[in-house]
Amino acid sequence: EAGVTQSPTHLIKTRGQQATLRCSPISGHTSVYWYQQALGLGLQFLLWYDEGEERNRGNFPPRFSGRQFPNYSSELNVNALELEDSALYLCASSSLGLAGGPTYNEQFFGPGTRLTVL
């Protein structure tokens, strides 16, 4: 079974430009999560998509946005890039959706996209 895939592996942009990162979840998974891992800051939750809708959002400005396509793949867009946006962006998928209450939540992570803003 193929794991979560992300593209591109590396991306170099300059300040003010836009970046688009892509993620394909594990087959059968409907939920996609995006995280930012900047040096020394651990994993910061960005966005959660499920069944094509944005379900939850971390403490990031609106210039971080995304979408989920009918095939459950997802795209993360970062507009007006700033130097501090340089980080590893990780995508994860799971088979959980809008189940209520305490739920088992194993997320499967991709290898990430390394974004460098110059």
Added chain:
Amino acid sequence: LAKTTQPISMDSYEGQEVNITCSHNNIATNDYITWYQQFPSQGPRFIIQGYKTKVTNEVASLFIPADRKSSTLSLPRVSLSDTAVYYCLVGAPNTGNQFYFGTGTSLTVIP
């Protein structure tokens, strides 16, 4: 916001048991506690998850006291390949609450 606090780093000799504690004072009633392992240049990998008391699987044990304000990941007889960063995650996106990964604990296993 269920913020987590972990030690920044730990060292251990091969063959020893390692315990990594995570503090999460503001954990919500419907939050699970999950631990992930991350090697350099890879995405995190699920280790174990629990809600209360003790959970054990083939690689680790998770101890959660009654008040659930902390949790301890226990790795029995560590080997060099266990050198990695370990993250404690409280909550899940599908509870509607914010959830927080934290900065992780860098474990170095020494021969």
